[in-house]
Amino acid sequence: MAEISPLEQRIGHQFRDPALLTQALTHSSRLQDEPEAIDNQRLEFLGDSVLGVFLAEALYQAYPDEREGHLARAKSILAKGDFLAQLARELDLPPLLRMSEAERSMDGHLRDAALEDAFEALIGAVYLDSDFPTTRTCLQGLYGDLPTRLEKRLAHDNPKGRLQEWTQAQGQEQPIYTIVNETGPGHAREFTAEVAVAGEVQGSGQGASKKEAEEVAARSAIKQLGI
Structure with missing residues (x-):
């Protein structure tokens, strides 16, 4: 049997048909x-559908008391x-993607x-190379x-909700x-927001809308405060 590749080790599956793995990593x-x-x-x-079944089953089992609406939102x-x-980045897929030189030069990977x-294609490839129980184990x-x-x-x-919950818990x-x-011009405005906690600016961020800028600022504050 061929030596298992680092990617196969990270996935937790060694391909019987390596061509499927190559295809999964091949951009159009x-x-x-x-x-x-x-x-x-x-x-x-194919992988999109397999992933959907996995998530639906896993969430159904993980949240036995939740109704359909909660499960559907979690799945989404x-x-x-x-x-x-x-x-895909956790699997270190970017350097492994097979694409045109032109596409790669523009950071397409x-x-x-x-x-x-590529992630969904990889799931589809594992499914075709094995079966659903094996794919489930890989996805888990x-x-x-x-x-x-x-x-x-x-x-x-x-992030704004999380930051507010934290400040409330701190009595602030x-x-x-x-x-x-x-x-920027009217059709392409960019906003910069700052967020203050207990009177001190803890984060800032930019976005195409005020809401987006505030969310980025909240994430910055969460990181700064170590929440």
Whole structure:
């Protein structure tokens, strides 16, 4: 049997058909340089569905008392593109993506969309190379403890709420957000926000809207305060 690659070790699965792994890592732009290559779009389609089944089953078991609405929201959060891109980075997929030289020169291998597609394609490839129980085991290893992942993701999606909860727990007044700068033309404004906790500025951030800038500032404050 061929030696298991570092990526296969991180996934927790050694491919019987290495061509599936190669295909999963092949971006559609690769066909510009290698016309005979097979891109990962079909595997991505399959992997998206397999991932959906895994998350639905895992959340159903992890939250026996929650209703459909909560489970559906949790599933959506854990299957969002930017979160799947994060998992792809944890697997160190960016340098392994097979794409055209032109696409790579524009940092295409670092883009969330390409990483999300590759992650889903990888799941599809594992499923085709084995079976659902094996794929489930791999995904359990990649996601880790699902409630913990979900809690962290919820905090990431709602940094202002998390910061406010912390200040309340400390007996402090709620954070105060201030837009300190606006730049750019009307159709492409950029806002800079600062957030003060207990009278001291603890974070700042920029965004295309006031809300986005405040959320970035809240994340900055969370990091600064070690919450």
